[in-house]
Amino acid sequence: MRTTTARAHPNxxxxxxxxxxDEDLIxxxxxxxxxxxxxxPTTTTVAPAPSAELDVxxxxxxxADAGQTARISDFLDHVRTLAGRDERVIVRSRNSVPTxxxxxxxxxxxxxxxxxxxxxxxxxxxxxxxxxxxxxxSGSACRSIAEGVAVWHAGDDASSFAExxxxxxxxxxxxxxxxxxxxxxxxxxxxxxxxxxxxxxxxVSSTEDYLRQMLVACRAGDFTRIGEITESxxxxxxxxxxxxxxxxxxxxxxxxxxFDAVAEAREQGIEAYSTADAGPNVAVIVRPSDAGALAGRLxxxxxxxxxxxxxxxxxxxxxxxxxxxxxxDAAAPVAVPxxxxxxxxxxx
Ligand code: 2P0
Numbered sequence: 001m002r003t004t005t006a007r008a009h010p011n012x013x014x015x016x017x018x019x020x021x022d023e024d025l026i027x028x029x030x031x032x033x034x035x036x037x038x039x040x041p042t043t044t045t046v047a048p049a050p051s052a053e054l055d056v057x058x059x060x061x062x063x064a065d066a067g068q069t070a071r072i073s074d075f076l077d078h079v080r081t082l083a084g085r086d087e088r089v090i091v092r093s094r095n096s097v098p099t100x101x102x103x104x105x106x107x108x109x110x111x112x113x114x115x116x117x118x119x120x121x122x123x124x125x126x127x128x129x130x131x132x133x134x135x136x137x138s139g140s141a142c143r144s145i146a147e148g149v150a151v152w153h154a155g156d157d158a159s160s161f162a163e164x165x166x167x168x169x170x171x172x173x174x175x176x177x178x179x180x181x182x183x184x185x186x187x188x189x190x191x192x193x194x195x196x197x198x199x200x201x202x203x204v205s206s207t208e209d210y211l212r213q214m215l216v217a218c219r220a221g222d223f224t225r226i227g228e229i230t231e232s233x234x235x236x237x238x239x240x241x242x243x244x245x246x247x248x249x250x251x252x253x254x255x256x257x258x259f260d261a262v263a264e265a266r267e268q269g270i271e272a273y274s275t276a277d278a279g280p281n282v283a284v285i286v287r288p289s290d291a292g293a294l295a296g297r298l299x300x301x302x303x304x305x306x307x308x309x310x311x312x313x314x315x316x317x318x319x320x321x322x323x324x325x326x327x328x329d330a331a332a333p334v335a336v337p338x339x340x341x342x343x344x345x346x347x348x
Pocket of ligand 1: 011012015016017018026106107137139140186187276277278
């Protein structure tokens, strides 16, 4: 074993994942497509702890609670099984995503952890197998293994992974209207939706249909069609979620006001389209040349960040996140510059 550090970025889905075909293997009911971002990274170090009886998890410099540690430890069991080893580890994770606020912190978190842990346990996984591994931590994490626009295939354990898709260059304006942890997790909420919404089967079939259209639009470089599908699919997802019994609502009045402002900008010639995940924050896709002007208009609604397509999960240097000397074995950290993806192929 060795000490390794990896970095991954969140992704925002343009065709959403909401519902599982298999809860244990985290197989989605339908495929999805996302943009991995170039900001809000999670950086995670995995260090051997040969004498420890339990895994230790530290999040942003503080010990994690029992629930968080159990989820990470369950995930690490998958890595240990793959590696045929049983050592416990120390995991130190630094997160620049507003945790729990619908900006997909579990995606960057498990993508970084999968990448660091696989290397720490000397597993040499292909990008496809790394994506499958990350999926076992959190479904959307499999998409953050890939750079830029990525499609996550529905399927069985072997065939459900994410991979890059060729797509036109675009920017995303993230409007953060609320940084609070959401009241209900995506995992619980999507389970409740699947169990109670009368619209769920229509959602699954129409998502597959939209994904096919989205892949055609991406390959054609058709920004307008990408945007139309993105906004329509987001609104369908929130309609579906609101049809859960009892109802769940993630969007608030400010979220709706941003959708309206973007529609108004569109009428005035700035082509842009809104989406939102399991929280009130809104992400707006826009052509690079329009990003600055639109971002200026959206500052009225919250903190605004313009992001672009980012790298897939990759090994990196530790950058000062010290690991206690007693927990480190003799092996040196893997020294791969943060800017150079270590395990990713180019975009298709
Ligand atoms: C997505 N979301 O496609 C959708 C849109 C939230 C709204 O994927 O249970 O945290 O760990 O597989 O990945 C959030 O779901 O759920 C999510 P699990 P995850 O980005």
